[in-house]
Amino acid sequence: MDERVYNFSAGPAVLPVPVLEQIRDEMLCLPGAGASILEISHRGGPFTEIIQSAEANLRKLLDISDDYAVLFLQGGSRLQFSMIPINLLGEGQSADYILTGSWGKKALQEAQKEGKTRVAFTAKDSGFDHVPAEGDLDLDPNAAYCHYTCNETIEGVQFAGEPDTGDVPLICDASSDFLHRKLDVSRYGMIYACAQKNAGPSGVTVVIMRKDLAERSGDNLPSYLSYKNHVQEESLGNTPPTFGIYVVDLVAKWLLNEIGGLDKMFDRNKAKALKLYDVIDAHTDVYKGHAQPHSRSVMNVTFNLPSDELTSRFLSEAKKHKLDALKGHRSVGGIRASIYNAMPIEGVDALASFMTDFAKSC
Numbered sequence: 001m002d003e004r005v006y007n008f009s010a011g012p013a014v015l016p017v018p019v020l021e022q023i024r025d026e027m028l029c030l031p032g033a034g035a036s037i038l039e040i041s042h043r044g045g046p047f048t049e050i051i052q053s054a055e056a057n058l059r060k061l062l063d064i065s066d067d068y069a070v071l072f073l074q075g076g077s078r079l080q081f082s083m084i085p086i087n088l089l090g091e092g093q094s095a096d097y098i099l100t101g102s103w104g105k106k107a108l109q110e111a112q113k114e115g116k117t118r119v120a121f122t123a124k125d126s127g128f129d130h131v132p133a134e135g136d137l138d139l140d141p142n143a144a145y146c147h148y149t150c151n152e153t154i155e156g157v158q159f160a161g162e163p164d165t166g167d168v169p170l171i172c173d174a175s176s177d178f179l180h181r182k183l184d185v186s187r188y189g190m191i192y193a194c195a196q197k198n199a200g201p202s203g204v205t206v207v208i209m210r211k212d213l214a215e216r217s218g219d220n221l222p223s224y225l226s227y228k229n230h231v232q233e234e235s236l237g238n239t240p241p242t243f244g245i246y247v248v249d250l251v252a253k254w255l256l257n258e259i260g261g262l263d264k265m266f267d268r269n270k271a272k273a274l275k276l277y278d279v280i281d282a283h284t285d286v287y288k289g290h291a292q293p294h295s296r297s298v299m300n301v302t303f304n305l306p307s308d309e310l311t312s313r314f315l316s317e318a319k320k321h322k323l324d325a326l327k328g329h330r331s332v333g334g335i336r337a338s339i340y341n342a343m344p345i346e347g348v349d350a351l352a353s354f355m356t357d358f359a360k361s362c
C-alpha cells in the first residue's frame with residue numbers, strides 16, 4: 001500500500017481504493033459463486049445478478065428512464081466512433097460534429113468513412129482551447145444526429161452543459177467525464193463512455209441509448225456492430241467483458257453509498273480542480289493553462305511550462321514526491337493532471353503544494 005503513488009494517469013486511471021480492496025477480497029471466490037469473477041459463466045445466476053446490478057445502479061445514479069437502454073460493449077470508445085454512423089447515419093443523411101479537441105476529430109474521421117458529415121463547430125484555429133458559446137454552432141436541423149465530446153481528455157477542455165441541438169439527437173462521447181456529475185439524460189439520444197477513466201477498467205464501454213434510435217440499425221449489419229441487436233440481447237449477444245462490468249458495478253455502488261451520489265461527487269470534483277487552477281493562475285510566469293478559463297476541465301488539468309527542460313524537471317521532481325503520470329499527451333506535450341472521481345483530495349493537495357514550491361524555485 002505504501003508503494004501506491006498519486007496516479008494522475010489519463011486512463012486507465014486511478015480507481016477507488018475500497019473498490020480495489022473488494023476486488024482483492026473477492027478475487028478467489030465471489031460470494032455465492034464458489035469461484036472467481038474471472039471463472040464464471042456470463043449466463044449463470046451470479047453474473048446475471050452483477051450485470052443487472054450494474055445497470056440498476058447506473059440508472060439510479062443518472063436517473064435513466066426506461067426509454068433508454070444501458071449497454072455494456074467492447075471495442076472501446078473508438079468502436080463507437082464507427083458504430084454510431086454505421087447504425088444511425090442513413091442513406092442520404094448527414095451528421096453534425098462539434099470539434100473541441102483531438103477525440104472529436106478522431107470521431108469525425110471515422111464517421112467520414114461511413115457517410116456524409118458536417119462540422120458544426122471547430123476550435124482548431126485556437127489549438128482547441130475552448131468550447132462553443134451559445135450561437136457559435138452552425139447546426140443542420142435535418143442532421144441524423146449531432147456528436148460532441150463533453151470532455152476532451154487531451155486538451156483539458158470541457159462543456160459545462162450540453163449544447164442545444166433542438167430535435168436533432170445529441171450524441172455525447174463522455175469517455176473522460178462519465179459519472180463526474182449528474183446529467184439530464186433525457187436531453188441526449190446517446191451517451192457513451194469507455195470505462196477506464198471514471199467508471200472501471202479498460203475493456204468495457206457503457207452506452208446509454210434512446211431505444212427508438214437503436215431501431216435505426218440496418219438488419220444486415222454484422223451482429224456485433226448493431227445497436228438493435230445489443231438492445232435485444234441485453235448486452236449478452238456474445239460473452240461480455242464480465243470482469244469490467246463487475247468493477248463498473250462496484251464503482252457505481254461506491255458513488256451511491258460512499259460518496260452519496262453524483263451531486264456530491266461533482267462538488268468534490270469542482271473543489272479539486274479549483275485547487276490546481278488557483279495555483280496555475282497564481283504563477284502565470286511559470287504555468288500557462290491550455291484551456292480558456294470558461295472551458296477548463298475539472299477532470300484533466302492541462303498546462304505548459306516555459307521550456308521543455310523545465311517540463312522534464314517538473315516531471316522528474318514530481319515523481320520523487322510520488323506524483324505520477326503527469327506527462328501531457330504525446331500529441332500536445334506539457335503537463336496533464338487527470339483528477340478523476342477516484343483521485344483523493346490529498347493527491348490534489350500534494351500536487352498543488354508541489355506546484356507552488358516548484359514555481360517558487362524557478
Ligand code: PMP
Nearest residue numbers: 076077078103153173175176194
Ligand atoms: N474519447 C475520449 C474522450 C477519450 O478520452 C478516449 C480515450 N482516451 C477515447 C475516446 C478512446 O477510447 P478507447 O481507447 O477506449 O477506444
